[in-house]
Amino acid sequence: MNRARLDDRLADLETDGYLIDASQDDANQLYLSGFTGPDPFLTLYADGEIHVLVGGLEYGRAKREAAADGVERHADYDYEYGGREARNDMYARFVRDKGVESVSMPPRGPVGTADALRERGIEVAVDADDRLREVRAVKTDEEVDAIREAQRANEAAMRATEDLLAGADVAGDGDDAETGVLLHEGEPLTSERVTEEIEVTLLRRGCALDQTIVAGGAQAADPHDRGSGPLRANEAIIVDIFPRSKATKYNADMTRTFCVGEPSETLREWYELTERALDAALDAVEPGATGEDVHAAACEVYEEAGEPTFRTDPETETGFIHSTGHGVGLDVHESPRLATGGEELEPGHVITVEPGLYDPDVGGVRIEDIAVVTEDGYENFTEYPIEFVVG
Amino acid sequence: MNRARLDDRLADLETDGYLIDASQDDANQLYLSGFTGPDPFLTLYADGEIHVLVGGLEYGRAKREAAADGVERHADYDYEYGGREARNDMYARFVRDKGVESVSMPPRGPVGTADALRERGIEVAVDADDRLREVRAVKTDEEVDAIREAQRANEAAMRATEDLLAGADVAGDGDDAETGVLLHEGEPLTSERVTEEIEVTLLRRGCALDQTIVAGGAQAADPHDRGSGPLRANEAIIVDIFPRSKATKYNADMTRTFCVGEPSETLREWYELTERALDAALDAVEPGATGEDVHAAACEVYEEAGEPTFRTDPETETGFIHSTGHGVGLDVHESPRLATGGEELEPGHVITVEPGLYDPDVGGVRIEDIAVVTEDGYENFTEYPIEFVVG
Structure with missing residues (x-):
């Protein structure tokens, strides 16, 4: 404290x-x-x-x-x-x-x-x-270290997820499952099965967990859908993990989006656009900038590409339909907000930056890193690579 | 609902x-x-x-x-x-x-x-x-079934715990660990290791969990101590598990106390007394009886044996120092209270009955079952045996 x-x-x-x-x-x-x-x-x-x-x-x-x-x-x-x-x-x-x-x-x-x-x-x-x-909202070095440690457990769980997805087979004509469904040891690979793998990995590393998101296809188009049922090839699968250290009670937060097989041209464009939005938003992070500035940087990338945001259409149900990020600490969602009206950033703020695009007809793509605001910018302490196609 | x-x-x-x-x-x-x-x-x-x-x-x-x-x-x-x-x-x-x-x-x-x-x-x-x-507080049949199902996961986790304890070796002169410490695969068996086993078992069965208690020796004398560090032979180890079904959001709750080796004469007496307090309290459960009546039944067993309770000494820090039980549902602690001032029981109330004795110089013993109040008494849906000495 x-x-x-x-x-x-x-x-x-x-x-x-x-x-x-x-x-x-x-x-x-x-x-x-x-x-x-x-x-x-x-x-x-x-x-x-x-x-x-x-x-x-x-x-x-x-x-x-x-x-x-x-x-x-x-x-x-x-x-x-x-x-x-x-x-x-x-x-x-x-x-x-x-x-x-x-x-x-x-x-x-x-x-x-x-x-x-x-x-x-x-x-x-x-x-x-x-x-x-x-x-x-403003963390001491000790608090930042606690979040960083939870983030290491997070990355181990993301690694387990990617390995499970990359190692999956895809059901074809000869299989019991519907064609295109991912298979693990002959059984359909479900959101629930991947979530279990994530949660066991986190437990083994001293973390508790609340509501992991593993959502594919149209489910991924609802940013708060936790996902259920079989995962499929060629669809975008959003994996959002937010573990809490049992010892320190501090949280971490990270999202990656994976595709096993061949994503559609639109999904590829969305992924590339979202990487650019992530970079643009991170570039805007520095003391004195506001949460609104960082959000604007992400929105601009999407808006220039013709994607709807809440700034261009407050009632849109597709496009970039959430804020760019939030503080992380004892709560997984806390101050500051990286959104319209978001407050000024200060050194010691630990924030997520997590642009994304959503449409039930296409799916969902989100990439989320976690970083601490420093005296002259930020330090991104997410080490996990950003790669879309696995397996 | x-x-x-x-x-x-x-x-x-x-x-x-x-x-x-x-x-x-x-x-x-x-x-x-x-x-x-x-x-x-x-x-x-x-x-x-x-x-x-x-x-x-x-x-x-x-x-x-x-x-x-x-x-x-x-x-x-x-x-x-x-x-x-x-x-x-x-x-x-x-x-x-x-x-x-x-x-x-x-x-x-x-x-x-x-x-x-x-x-x-x-x-x-x-x-x-x-x-x-x-x-x-008054559950529908569907809600009771949800709690019963969470209780089955709870018993699987308790079984995993008992197996881990029963299979433990005890460190002697030739070992690295302090004499009397329980060993699992050559390493000290800690509260944290047992908790991890419980939590992984629960996760594999679709349950989330919050704060499992695995506390031995003097730690067990504090009913809310979650326990930490190596467990030892000849001490009482309290294991209190309260999982929540991820699907239904309903909780279960059960406690057992185990001893690997030879408990002291006092611990044996406490265990036998606590079994009797459990039976007496359960016998008092029926519609129309109050939570206070059920609590009184447990207290009387202890008081007759000369053990302090909050009724005989409101400031005591040893003896039976908590209430006899509580409702269980979407919250793990909810109405009714089985305590002084506790309300009238009704059919559909799902309650724990959990007498116990505590003293840092002796340790702690608690036995907790979960039951539903019926039209003419109660149905105890705890199937786990009540046995103190394991291994």
Whole structure:
């Protein structure tokens, strides 16, 4: 954690403190508390100190793990298994005990807690800027290293994927499967089978995973379709992997698009165009440039080639239909946004750059690298090659 | 989803509608919308109909997947990539478009959205009872089958664990490792190695996983310690596995405690006592009994044997220091609670029963089964044997 940046960004709050009520699943909570509590707990930042309040069951582990200045437990506020009101009373006592009469909460903090504190006379303001999210966006060297390490696991999983695809046979007339379906050891090679290979590879390297995308053909034309069923020759197969290190909790993110066999002329053009869009967007990455600038650089490549983007047609369902990238950290999607309205880039921002083209009649192509913004540009720490046709 | 129960529980709301702003990570959202959206989206229940609002990128998939009566996209409200205020304006228009001037939100709904709607003249009340959580607690037959299926994967993973432990050697004077450490293929058998085996087994069976517990010795005395480092002979090793089916999104949950070698007399007594507490608690499970009754049944077994519980000593850090169980469904921890204050059991509740004893000087023992409450008692669908000493 960058404590100086945290203190700086929270210095001009108009409230006495900053309150988070969430489990470790909330990246702001994990960042501020440093504690991997599985159930919601309170973290209060006030007077430059971080205070954590947990249940008795978590107390020992929280004392050992938390990056907080103080850890307390429910029993310190005479709370036993009581009802909801008793719990909210305890929360109010904990906040007041720190000399705090007004708190800011992040926009996605729980309204139940906010309203309960208000009923108890504590002022609650919404920190609409989500300052902790902004603090988290700029990584320390240690955080960058954690992401880099997760990216190495990512590349091992991508390698396993490419090997599986490159080694596949293609069903012909004599086979049981439909002609053109990829075969692995005589069985149709499905999205699910490739995903399993990816996830096992990541687990063996200490990473957890959420929702890997292995989508071919028309499925690849929906950027959020995770893919299912048999993969086929001559179609574009999008593989998007975003592992999370179990040890550090930091994510990585990378996409490659593969084709086994002969892609159509259109797919070849799309791939070449997308490589150019990737290069153009990366070229635009430097401190002072905005996320919007980087997005514009990718859009221009597509627009000049006559492909629709959200800039030329906000309702288009084909073409370049998403943003150019996003920050990566404790959340796989975090600040900054590389999109229209995207904020200014700063050294330490870790971002993806991931242009793509989509049309159900053609398929989908996306290429995604992950990079850190440096003092004079960026360092791309994606080592995986960019190659379309495999096998 | 039990739509009749949903309609019934939402019938007497004092607001016009019920609003959820969350991603699929929120079980209420996944349940009500039926849509696996990765980013937060709105679901509004009003006049007996479910309406979903998503971004353009999710629209096609939401139309196919969602269990809603209507799916709309941001463009239907003339929203393009705008700022926060424009987004909140769109949310208010979506709500009003359904004839809704007041909404209830669950206690953990986002305060940012609640306050933004209030600023736009829409009344927002907190549904402190979390009614959707209550609706979710009672499962349909289909939901029970989904949990049962995840439990079969769980048992395969537990079998792999027991085989690994039972097949382990114990380091002696001639070995590199410390005497008493378990060895697998000549290397110390660690919590991490066993966890990996569990997770790979679950992945191969279509399950995701979050935080498996494999904790031995003093680590097992902290019920939430996930365990790390070499496992040892003659100590109690707690293995708590809670997989989630990727297809259905339903969880299972089971714990066993194993010992390779010779457990101490105290550990043997604890194990026997915990088996008795499990039986006593299960015997108390029937419709009309409360979660508090079931918890009391387990506590009494321990208390009669002189072991501390939260009932006899709210601040104890040893003995039976957690609740007896919890509901399982889309969340691994959900209603009902089998604890002091726990609600009345109903047919269709799927619950864990998991008594245990803990003391850093002795170790930890926990045995956990999963069962469904039936019309006249319960059906325990845990098939895994209860045996302490293995190998």
